[in-house]
Amino acid sequence: MELxxxxxxxxxxxxxxxxDTVLHREVSRFQEILVVDTYAFGRVMMLDGTFQVTEKDEFxxxxxLAHFPLMSHESPKDVLVIGGGDGGTxxxxxxxxxxxxxxxxxxxxxxxxxxxxxxxxxxxxxSDPRVEVLHEDGIKLVQDHEGAFDxxxxxxxxxxxxxxxxxxxxxxxxxxxxxxPGGIVCAQSESPFVNGDVVRRVAQSVKANFSACQxxxxxxxxxxxxxxSFTAGADHExxxxxxxxxxxxxxxxxxxxxMHKAAFALPPFAKALVE
Amino acid sequence: MELxxxxxxxxxxxxxxxxDTVLHREVSRFQEILVVDTYAFGRVMMLDGTFQVTEKDEFxxxxxLAHFPLMSHESPKDVLVIGGGDGGTxxxxxxxxxxxxxxxxxxxxxxxxxxxxxxxxxxxxxSDPRVEVLHEDGIKLVQDHEGAFDxxxxxxxxxxxxxxxxxxxxxxxxxxxxxxPGGIVCAQSESPFVNGDVVRRVAQSVKANFSACQxxxxxxxxxxxxxxSFTAGADHExxxxxxxxxxxxxxxxxxxxxMHKAAFALPPFAKALVE
Numbered sequence: 001m002e003l004x005x006x007x008x009x010x011x012x013x014x015x016x017x018x019x020d021t022v023l024h025r026e027v028s029r030f031q032e033i034l035v036v037d038t039y040a041f042g043r044v045m046m047l048d049g050t051f052q053v054t055e056k057d058e059f060x061x062x063x064x065l066a067h068f069p070l071m072s073h074e075s076p077k078d079v080l081v082i083g084g085g086d087g088g089t090x091x092x093x094x095x096x097x098x099x100x101x102x103x104x105x106x107x108x109x110x111x112x113x114x115x116x117x118x119x120x121x122x123x124x125x126x127s128d129p130r131v132e133v134l135h136e137d138g139i140k141l142v143q144d145h146e147g148a149f150d151x152x153x154x155x156x157x158x159x160x161x162x163x164x165x166x167x168x169x170x171x172x173x174x175x176x177x178x179x180x181p182g183g184i185v186c187a188q189s190e191s192p193f194v195n196g197d198v199v200r201r202v203a204q205s206v207k208a209n210f211s212a213c214q215x216x217x218x219x220x221x222x223x224x225x226x227x228x229s230f231t232a233g234a235d236h237e238x239x240x241x242x243x244x245x246x247x248x249x250x251x252x253x254x255x256x257x258x259m260h261k262a263a264f265a266l267p268p269f270a271k272a273l274v275e
Numbered sequence: 276m277e278l279x280x281x282x283x284x285x286x287x288x289x290x291x292x293x294x295d296t297v298l299h300r301e302v303s304r305f306q307e308i309l310v311v312d313t314y315a316f317g318r319v320m321m322l323d324g325t326f327q328v329t330e331k332d333e334f335x336x337x338x339x340l341a342h343f344p345l346m347s348h349e350s351p352k353d354v355l356v357i358g359g360g361d362g363g364t365x366x367x368x369x370x371x372x373x374x375x376x377x378x379x380x381x382x383x384x385x386x387x388x389x390x391x392x393x394x395x396x397x398x399x400x401x402s403d404p405r406v407e408v409l410h411e412d413g414i415k416l417v418q419d420h421e422g423a424f425d426x427x428x429x430x431x432x433x434x435x436x437x438x439x440x441x442x443x444x445x446x447x448x449x450x451x452x453x454x455x456p457g458g459i460v461c462a463q464s465e466s467p468f469v470n471g472d473v474v475r476r477v478a479q480s481v482k483a484n485f486s487a488c489q490x491x492x493x494x495x496x497x498x499x500x501x502x503x504s505f506t507a508g509a510d511h512e513x514x515x516x517x518x519x520x521x522x523x524x525x526x527x528x529x530x531x532x533x534m535h536k537a538a539f540a541l542p543p544f545a546k547a548l549v550e
Contacts, residue, residue, distance in 0.1 A: 018287040
């Protein structure tokens, strides 16, 4: 008998992983949380039927969301991560010795607790002494912290339900106020193949508030279409060439200074979404 | 009622597209051929239950397989495509005005016939007067043509059944003999995420016969893991900088001179497969 864990993607696609053991299942105040061991992608966490993180491919997402903006900043001391309750983005953030304080603002405390228990390699960074974990609404937190951060990372779920507000121009205006001069905001912005409207919406929200807006792309096998986008915003030109020695110290499997530079080359079909 | 077209990938993954109409189904001498209209990826051709080509994402695969090696050659006059019976790779090859003769060697005449009828936008290039379509065994054809081609493209199915021979060092040795001096061979080489063994095998076969071996990557939503690799071989260094004006004339949606250069940056996890 075979057990399959399957995500219905945008109504017209589905992606499934053959499962070994169901380790945990609960309905939190915010969503259904499911942890399953799969054969092809190792341990997997699903939220409301959507693949959030898998042991096999999470490194690409977390490295690209964290290191592209952090390496674009000369001295990222205070970093805020909104969402990302599994801790993977924070794990990458605290690899930077420049970081003095990393705040994780995840609305659902159960996501963090479940990740600590079942996905220790992902949640590892949460125990770093520089990390502060808050379970609040990220939108309110950003509004309440003016000029407090050097980098804000938006590691949100899809633009449905509570995460919708994280895609609006008003939220990016609040992020701008929460940043110090020279600050950088960066968000996961969905698939250029199947969520072109979201890619466009995030770019518009960033451009409405920042002079520079850079889309960049990376593969994510367990997310719809297997190819994902990130959007960075700043009020200065984002550097294509970053410090190689600094990048090498991060001990990464996807991100490098070379990959950083290469990320500025965009295929015309994706470039067209943000122009 | 919903109709789903689904591929079981490597036993432990599955990818499905919701289908509208089944347009064609036959069992040829070589394989089962299925053409279906899907909601998310347009018209799709499956061979033996494996997604081969979809209207929505085929441009990435065909552009990257054809233009990377052709743009790496100063004057690609004679080009051979092995496999690729749908015609998509040939369509990109004949965009190069330098090409005087493009030979398509597809073992199954029914694939070509079905593509001409049901996927005219993919098969378009097959009608170009410079194109010669042969329905033979690619291995034998290569053995019989010494010093005949400037570029050989291996657009094969997965390394099972009749395609296995196309992954061997002996086949690449024959390709080398079939190439003129300065010639380039380039093959699709499967997913760096889930077919690491194949990526490695192709690199070994290329390296056993050519002094230069370059892996490069591109997204392919309907192939396993959504991320694909290609491997190019030559007896000279492959150029990172190609003629921008020449690239622009190709009217592409994924490939550009900038994307060509960026393709040389490889994530460490993929680089490790070919080192």
